[in-house]
Amino acid sequence: MSDHPSQVLATFAASLAFDDIPAPVVVRAEELLLDWLGSCLAGHGARPVETLERFARAMGPDGGSSEVLISRRLTSPFFAALVNAAASHFAEQDDVHNGSVFHPATVVFPAALAVAQALGSSGRDLLTAAVAGYEVGIRVGEFLGRPHYKVFHTTGTAGTLAAAAAAGRLLGLSPAQMLDAFGSAGTQSAGLWEFLRDAADSKQLHTAHAAACGLSAAWLARDGFTGARRILEGEQGMAAGMSRSANPARLTDRLGQRWALAETSFKYHASCRHTHPAADALLQVVKTHRLAPAQIARVTAHVHQGAIDVLGPVVDPQTVHQAKFSMGTVLGLIARYGRAGVEEFASSFDDAEVAALRDKVAMELDAEVDQAYPVRWIGKVTVLTTDGRELHGRVDEPKGDPGNTLSRSELEDKALRLAAFSRAADAAQMQTVLASIRSLARAERIGRLMPSHA
Amino acid sequence: MSDHPSQVLATFAASLAFDDIPAPVVVRAEELLLDWLGSCLAGHGARPVETLERFARAMGPDGGSSEVLISRRLTSPFFAALVNAAASHFAEQDDVHNGSVFHPATVVFPAALAVAQALGSSGRDLLTAAVAGYEVGIRVGEFLGRPHYKVFHTTGTAGTLAAAAAAGRLLGLSPAQMLDAFGSAGTQSAGLWEFLRDAADSKQLHTAHAAACGLSAAWLARDGFTGARRILEGEQGMAAGMSRSANPARLTDRLGQRWALAETSFKYHASCRHTHPAADALLQVVKTHRLAPAQIARVTAHVHQGAIDVLGPVVDPQTVHQAKFSMGTVLGLIARYGRAGVEEFASSFDDAEVAALRDKVAMELDAEVDQAYPVRWIGKVTVLTTDGRELHGRVDEPKGDPGNTLSRSELEDKALRLAAFSRAADAAQMQTVLASIRSLARAERIGRLMPSHA
Numbered sequence: 048m049s050d051h052p053s054q055v056l057a058t059f060a061a062s063l064a065f066d067d068i069p070a071p072v073v074v075r076a077e078e079l080l081l082d083w084l085g086s087c088l089a090g091h092g093a094r095p096v097e098t099l100e101r102f103a104r105a106m107g108p109d110g111g112s113s114e115v116l117i118s119r120r121l122t123s124p125f126f127a128a129l130v131n132a133a134a135s136h137f138a139e140q141d142d143v144h145n146g147s148v149f150h151p152a153t154v155v156f157p158a159a160l161a162v163a164q165a166l167g168s169s170g171r172d173l174l175t176a177a178v179a180g181y182e183v184g185i186r187v188g189e190f191l192g193r194p195h196y197k198v199f200h201t202t203g204t205a206g207t208l209a210a211a212a213a214a215g216r217l218l219g220l221s222p223a224q225m226l227d228a229f230g231s232a233g234t235q236s237a238g239l240w241e242f243l244r245d246a247a248d249s250k251q252l253h254t255a256h257a258a259a260c261g262l263s264a265a266w267l268a269r270d271g272f273t274g275a276r277r278i279l280e281g282e283q284g285m286a287a288g289m290s291r292s293a294n295p296a297r298l299t300d301r302l303g304q305r306w307a308l309a310e311t312s313f314k315y316h317a318s319c320r321h322t323h324p325a326a327d328a329l330l331q332v333v334k335t336h337r338l339a340p341a342q343i344a345r346v347t348a349h350v351h352q353g354a355i356d357v358l359g360p361v362v363d364p365q366t367v368h369q370a371k372f373s374m375g376t377v378l379g380l381i382a383r384y385g386r387a388g389v390e391e392f393a394s395s396f397d398d399a400e401v402a403a404l405r406d407k408v409a410m411e412l413d414a415e416v417d418q419a420y421p422v423r424w425i426g427k428v429t430v431l432t433t434d435g436r437e438l439h440g441r442v443d444e445p446k447g448d449p450g451n452t453l454s455r456s457e458l459e460d461k462a463l464r465l466a467a468f469s470r471a472a473d474a475a476q477m478q479t480v481l482a483s484i485r486s487l488a489r490a491e492r493i494g495r496l497m498p499s500h501a
Numbered sequence: 502m503s504d505h506p507s508q509v510l511a512t513f514a515a516s517l518a519f520d521d522i523p524a525p526v527v528v529r530a531e532e533l534l535l536d537w538l539g540s541c542l543a544g545h546g547a548r549p550v551e552t553l554e555r556f557a558r559a560m561g562p563d564g565g566s567s568e569v570l571i572s573r574r575l576t577s578p579f580f581a582a583l584v585n586a587a588a589s590h591f592a593e594q595d596d597v598h599n600g601s602v603f604h605p606a607t608v609v610f611p612a613a614l615a616v617a618q619a620l621g622s623s624g625r626d627l628l629t630a631a632v633a634g635y636e637v638g639i640r641v642g643e644f645l646g647r648p649h650y651k652v653f654h655t656t657g658t659a660g661t662l663a664a665a666a667a668a669g670r671l672l673g674l675s676p677a678q679m680l681d682a683f684g685s686a687g688t689q690s691a692g693l694w695e696f697l698r699d700a701a702d703s704k705q706l707h708t709a710h711a712a713a714c715g716l717s718a719a720w721l722a723r724d725g726f727t728g729a730r731r732i733l734e735g736e737q738g739m740a741a742g743m744s745r746s747a748n749p750a751r752l753t754d755r756l757g758q759r760w761a762l763a764e765t766s767f768k769y770h771a772s773c774r775h776t777h778p779a780a781d782a783l784l785q786v787v788k789t790h791r792l793a794p795a796q797i798a799r800v801t802a803h804v805h806q807g808a809i810d811v812l813g814p815v816v817d818p819q820t821v822h823q824a825k826f827s828m829g830t831v832l833g834l835i836a837r838y839g840r841a842g843v844e845e846f847a848s849s850f851d852d853a854e855v856a857a858l859r860d861k862v863a864m865e866l867d868a869e870v871d872q873a874y875p876v877r878w879i880g881k882v883t884v885l886t887t888d889g890r891e892l893h894g895r896v897d898e899p900k901g902d903p904g905n906t907l908s909r910s911e912l913e914d915k916a917l918r919l920a921a922f923s924r925a926a927d928a929a930q931m932q933t934v935l936a937s938i939r940s941l942a943r944a945e946r947i948g949r950l951m952p953s954h955a
Contacts, residue, residue, distance in 0.1 A: 098726045102717060106579035108562040125560035198742040203688075230696060234657075234703045235710050237691040240737035241729035242684060248727045249688045256689050256714070263556060272552045273702045275695035283694035288652040288743060 052298035053279045054226055056186065059302045060179040060212040061225035065171045068178055072306045073488065076174045076181075078458055079142055081484050082313055083152035084116070084496065085462030086141040089389065090134025091117040091471035095248035099133045099255055112165040117471055119497045124161035124266075125259050128210070131157035132258035133251035136202070138389060139371070140465060143320070144181075144311045145421065145448075147188030147205070148196050150254075151311060154206035155180035157258040159213040162265075163493040168217050170490035176216040181308035184209025189297040190279060195290040203238020203253030204289065208279075210261025218269045230274020231264035233285050246368075313447040313458065316387040318370075321354040322377040323447070324416075324426025328440035329381050332430050335440075340382045340404055342432050348374055349413035349427035351420040358410065370396035375405030378428075388461075389468045424448070472497065506752040507733045508680055510640065513756045514633040514666040515679035519625045522632055526760045527942065530628045530635075532912055533596055535938050536767055537606035538570070538950065539916030540595040543843065544588025545571040545925035549702035553587045553709055566619040571925055573951045578615035578720075579713050582664070585611035586712035587705035590656070592843060593825070594919060597774070598635075598765045599875065599902075601642030601659070602650050604708075605765060608660030609634035611712040613667040616719075617947040622671050624944035630670040635762035638663025643751040644733060649744040657692020657707030658743065662733075664715025672723045684728020685718035687739050700822075767901040767912065770841040772824075775808040776831040777901070778870075778880025782894035783835050786884050789894075794836045794858055796886050802828055803867035803881035805874040812864065824850035829859030832882075842915075843922045878902070926951065 049055045065073075090096040100118055103126040113127035114120075117134050121127075135141050136153040143150050155177055163173040187205035195201065211232035215225050237256060242249035268274070278284045279298060286293030316326050325348035332338065348354075357372065364370040370392055371377070379401040380387040395401050416425045426442040444451040453461070459481050466472045472480065476498050483496065503509045519527075544550040554572055557580040567581035568574070571588050575581075589595050589607040596606045609631055617627040641659035649655065665686035669679050691710060696703035722728065732738045733752060740747030770780050779802035786792065802808075811826065818824040824846055825831070833855040834841040849855050870879045880896040898905040907915070913935050920926045926934065930952050937950065 095726060098721060098724050101724060102721055105720070106562075106577040106717075107560070123560040198737045227701070230699075230701055231703065231706055234693045234696060234706065235691045237689045239688045239729070239732065239739065239742055241732050241735040241741075242688060243737070244735065245684075245727065245730050247681070247684055247729050249685065249729060252685055252688065252721075252726070260710070263560070266559070267552060267556055267706075270552050270555060272549060272706070273699065275693070275701050275703060276699050278693065278695050281695040281698065283652050283697070285693065287695075288693055 049299055051277065052295045053229055053277050055299045055302065056183060057225040057229050058222040060183050060216055061220050061222040063175055063179045063216060065175045067303065068175065069306065072178065072309050073174055075309050076177050077488060078455060079152055079308070079311060080156060080177065080487070081458050081462060082142055083135055083156045084480070084484065085465040086138060086152065087116045087131050087135035088462070088471035089138035089140055089465035089469050091469040093137045095251045096130070096134045096137050099251065100130050103130050113161040114164060114495050114497065116497055119500050124165045124262060128157040128161040128262045129255045129259040131160065133255040136251055136254040138317065138465060140314050140317055140389070140461070142311050142313055144185045144188070144307065146310065147185045148201055149185055149188035149205055150202040151181045151184050151209060153254045154202060154210045154257045154261065155184060155213045158210035158262040159217060160493070161262060162214045162217040166217060167492045170487040170493060172217055173493055174488060176213040178308055179216040180209045180213030181311065182302070182306070183212035185307035186298050186300060187279065189300070190293050190295065191286065191290045192292050192294065194292050198240060199289055200238035200240055200250070200253050203257050204236045204285070206254060206257035207232040207236040207261045207264070210258045211264040214262045215265035215268065218265055220265060220268055224268040226276055227272065227274040228265040228268035230276065230278045231267055231272060232261045233278030234275065235260040235264065236285060310449055312449065313453045315447040315453060316377065317389045317392055318377045318387050319357065319372045321357050322374050323445040324424045324442060325350060325374065325428050326377050326381050326387060326426070327442040327446050328426035328428040329378050329430070330385065331442060332428060332438050332440035333382055333385065336438055338382070338430070338432065340400060342434070343382055343404065343407060343430060344433045345431040346378055346408045347429045348378065348408065348410045349416055349429070350410050351417040352412060353420065355410055355412060364396065367392050367396055373405065374410055375408035376401060378408045379404030388464055390464065393468070503753055505731065506749045507683055507731050509753045509756070510637060511679040511683050512676040514637050514670055515674050515676040517629055517633045517670060519629045521757065522629065523760065526632065526763050527628055529763050530631050531942060532909060533606055533762070533765060534610060534631065534941065535912050535916060536596055537589055537610045538934070538938065539919040540592060540606065541570045541585055541589035542916070542925035543592035543594055543919035543923050545923040547591045549705045550588045550591050553705065554584045557584050567615040568618060568949050568951065570951055573954050578619045578716060582611040582615040582716045583709045583713040585614065587709040590705055590708040592771070592919060594768050594771060594843070594915070596765050596767055598639045598642070598761065600764065601639045602655055603639055603642035603659055604656040605635045605638050605663060607708045608656060608664045608711045608715065609638060609667045612664035612716040613671060614947070615716060616668045616671045620671060621946045624941040624947060626671055627947055628942060630667040632762055633670040634663045634667030635765065636756070636760070637666035639761035640752050640754060641733065643754070644747050644749065645740065645744045646746050646748065648746050652694060653743055654692035654694055654704070654707050657711050658690045658739070660708060660711030661686040661690040661715045661718070664712045665718040668716045669719035669722065672719055674719060674722055678722040680730055681726065681728040682719040682722035684730060684732045685721055685726060686715045687732030688729060689714040689718065690739060764903055766903065767907045769901040769907060770831065771843045771846055772831045772841050773811065773826045775811050776828050777899040778878045778896060779804060779828065779882050780831050780835050780841060780880070781896040781900050782880035782882040783832050783884070784839065785896060786882060786892050786894035787836060787839065790892055792836070792884070792886065794854060796888070797836055797858065797861060797884060798887045799885040800832055800862045801883045802832065802862065802864045803870055803883070804864050805871040806866060807874065809864055809866060818850065821846050821850055827859065828864055829862035830855060832862045833858030842918055844918065847922070
C-alpha cells in the first residue's frame with residue numbers, strides 16, 4: 048500500500064483517459080447519466096429545491112455557460128452545479144453504491160455537466176470525468192466507513208471529493224493540481240444527519256454544497272490555489288476529524304482494475320431500499336400467477352433485521368414520505384398497480400384498496416435473508432390467496448442492482464415518468480432530450496441538455 | 502441549563518436589539534469593525550486572496566449590491582462576503598478571542614456588511630448584527646472546545662454559525678428561522694488544519710467558506726428553508742461529529758450579561774502571538790532607557806513553555822512568514838524600529854542589523870509566566886547592555902488584549918499602515934474611509950465603504 052494514498056488517488060483521477068475505461072463501464076456511465084437526468088428533473092417544483100434555485104438567482108449571474116435543468120436557466124458553473132445537485136437528491140430516485148452508502152450521481156454529474164458546458168467539452172470527456180468522480184467518491188466513502196456514516200451524510204462529505212475529481216478531470220488538472228483540489232474539497236467537506244430528526248431540508252443542501260464546493264476546489268486548483276496534500280489520511284485530515292475507523296487501503300483499492308462505478312445500483316421503486324427485495328419478490332408472484340388484488344389474503348415478507356428496525360414503526364403512514372417506509376403500502380401498490388413509483392405514491396398511497404392490502408402484509412425475520420445482508424439483499428415473500436393457495440416468490444438481487452439491472456428502455460421510461468410527474472418537461476420535449484443523451488458519447492461539444500424556454 | 506441550547510442561542514441572536522447592548526460594547530464593536538477593515542485591505546494583492554477574487558468574478562454576477570473591498574467591485578452578497586472573508590484572514594492582523602481560539606471579525610463582518618449593503622441597513626443594525634455574530638461564534642467555539650481545535654480550524658467551523666447569526670439578524674429572522682439558519686450553517690461547517698503541514702492556501706478558503714455558507718444559511722432560512730433544530734448539541738450534530746468534549750453549557754453562558762465581543766483582542770505586532778508579551782516588555786525597556794540597538798549586548802525573554810515549543814525551532818528564518826515565528830527577529834525589529842509591523846517584516850526581517858540583534862536573543866522558561874499562561878500572557882525580558890547594565894521589562898497583559906487595548910487612533914494608524922502596505926488605498930482615500938467609519942453608528946443606510954474606482 049502506498050504511504051500517500053491521497054496522491055495515488057489524485058494521480059489516477061487526473062490521468063484517467065477515455066480509452067482506459069472498459070466499454071461496458073462507459074455504457075454504464077451513460078446509463079447513470081440518463082438515470083441522473085430523470086432524478087434531477089424530478090426535483091422540479093419541490094420546495095427546498097426551488098428555494099435553492101431562488102437563492103442561486105439572487106446570488107449568481109443571470110446568464111452564463113451552464114444550465115439549471117429544472118428551470119432551463121443559464122448561469123455560472125458554480126450555481127448550475129449547486130441547483131442541479133439539490134434537484135437530483137429530492138425524489139430519492141437517484142443511484143446508490145451499496146458498499147460506500149454513497150449516492151454518486153447527484154454530486155458527480157452536476158459538477159461535471161456544469162464544467163463541461165462551460166468548457167464546451169466532448170461527450171467522451173464528460174463521461175471520463177464522471178468515471179473519475181465515481182471511482183474517487185466511492186473509495187472515499189468506503190475509506191470513511193460506517194462510523195463516519197453514523198453522524199455524517201457520506202454523500203455530502205465524500206461527495207465534495209467526488210465532485211472535485213470530476214470537475215478537475217474536465218479542467219485538465221495535473222496530478223499535483225488534482226491533489227490540491229482534493230485538499231480544498233476535503234477541507235470544505237460537510238453534512239450531518241441531525242436534520243433527519245426534524246425532517247428538515249438539509250439533504251438537498253448537502254448535495255448542493257458538495258457539488259458546488261467540489262467544483263470550486265477544482266476551479267481554484269487550476270488557478271494555482273494549493274491544498275493539503277494528505278487531506279484524507281493526514282493527522283489533521285478528514286479521517287482524523289470525522290471518522291473513527293478509516294481504512295486508507297480503501298482509497299487505492301484496485302484503481303484501474305476494479306470499476307466501482309459499475310457496482311452502483313439504480314433505484315427502481317420510489318420507496319425505502321429496505322422494501323425493494325420483497326417488492327420484487329411479490330411482483331414475481333403476482334405476474335407469474337396473474338393474481339388480482341382481491342385474491343390476496345395475506346402476504347408475509349421474509350426480511351433482514353434492518354428492515355424490521357427501519358420499517359416496523361410505520362403502520363399507518365400519513366404522508367407520501369412516511370408511506371415510502373411502509374412495507375405494507377409498498378407491497379399494496381405493487382399488488383394493485385404492479386408498480387411503486389412516484390405517481391403511484393402520490394395518487395394512491397392512502398386510498399382504501401391500497402390501505403386494505405397494506406393491512407394484510409406482515410414482516411417476519413428470515414435467517415437466510417438476514418445472514419446474507421448487506422452483501423446480498425435477498426427478497427422472499429409468501430402469499431396466501433383467498434382460495435387457499437400458498438405461493439412463494441424469491442429474488443436474489445433486487446431490481447436495479449448490478450446483477451439485475453434496469454435496461455436502457457426501463458431507464459428511459461423511469462426518466463419520462465419522473466419528468467412527467469414533476470412537470471419538468473412534456474413527453475415530446477423528453478423524447479428530444481433522450482435522443483441527445485443517446486448520442487452523448489459521440490458529441491464533440493456538450494451543449495444544453497434541455498430545450499430552452501421559448 | 503436549558504435542554505435546548507441551540508434554541509436559546511438562536512433566540513438571543515434573533516432578538517438582540519441595539520438598545521440591549523451596553524454603550525462600551527457598541528464602541529468596541531465599532532473599533533473591531535475599523536480593525537477588520539484594515540485587515541481586509543491588507544489582503545489586497547495576496548495570491549490566495551486574489552485567486553478567490555478571480556473565482557468570484559468567474560462565478561458571481563458582475564455588479565450588485567455588495568462591495569468587494571480589495572477590488573472595490575460590486576457583486577452579490579454571497580461573493581462579496583466570500584472574498585472579503587478571505588482577504589481579512591491573510592495578514593494575520595485580524596482580531597482573536599483567546600478563550601475560544603476563534604477569529605471573529607474575519608467571518609462576522611464580511612457576512613454582515615454584504616447583507617447590510619444589500620438591504621440598505623442602518624449603522625446601528627450592522628453593529629447589532631455584528632454583536633450577535635460575535636456572541637454566537639465565540640460561544641460555539643468555546644462549546645466545541647480544545648479537542649475540536651486540534652483537528653478543526655475553529656474560525657472556519659464556529660465561523661459558519663457566527664456569520665449566519667450576523668446575517669440572520671440583519672435579515673430580521675424570527676427565532677425559529679434563526680434556528681433553521683443555525684441548522685443549515687452547522688451542517689455546512691468545515692475546516693481542517695491539515696493544510697498547515699504543507700503551508701497550503703486553505704486558511705483563506707476556510708474563512709471564505711464560513712462567511713459565504715453562513716450568509717447562505719440565513720438567506721435560505723428567511724425563504725422558509727428549514728434546518729436541524731439541535732445542530733450543535735444533537736446526537737448527530739456538530740459536537741457528535743467534530744468534538745470529543747463539547748460542553749453545551751458554554752452555548753448559553755450568561756447571554757445578555759457577558760459580552761464576549763468585549764473580550765476580543767486586537768493584534769498589534771504582525772507576528773506570532775507568542776512573541777507579543779516579550780516584544781511589549783522589550784519596547785518598555787527600550788523606551789524607558791532610550792536604548793539604541795548598538796547598546797544591547799543580550800536579551801533574555803522569560804517565556805512560557807508554549808512559546809519555546811512553537812518559536813524554538815526558528816533560528817534562521819528564510820521567509821517573512823518564518824520570521825514572524827522567530828523571537829529573535831521580532832525583538833530585533835522592536836529594538837531597531839520600535840515596531841514589528843508588516844512593513845518592518847517585509848523590508849528588514851533579514852537585514853544585517855536585525856539579524857545581529859536576533860542572535861543576541863535567547864528564550865528561557867519562566868515559572869511565573871508559565872503558570873499564568875494561558876489565562877494571562879505575562880511579558881518579561883532582561884536586557885544586558887554593552888556598558889554592563891542589567892535592565893528589566895515587564896507587562897502583565899500584551900498590547901491589544903482588553904486590559905491593554907489599542908486606542909482609536911492606534912487602530913486608525915494600524916488600518917492606514919495595512920492599506921498602504923498592501924496598496925489597497927492611498928492615504929487620502931483612507932482618510933475618507935476612516936471618517937465614514939467614525940460616523941457609521943449614525944448612518945441611516947450603509948453604502949459603500951471604499952471610494953469607487955474612477
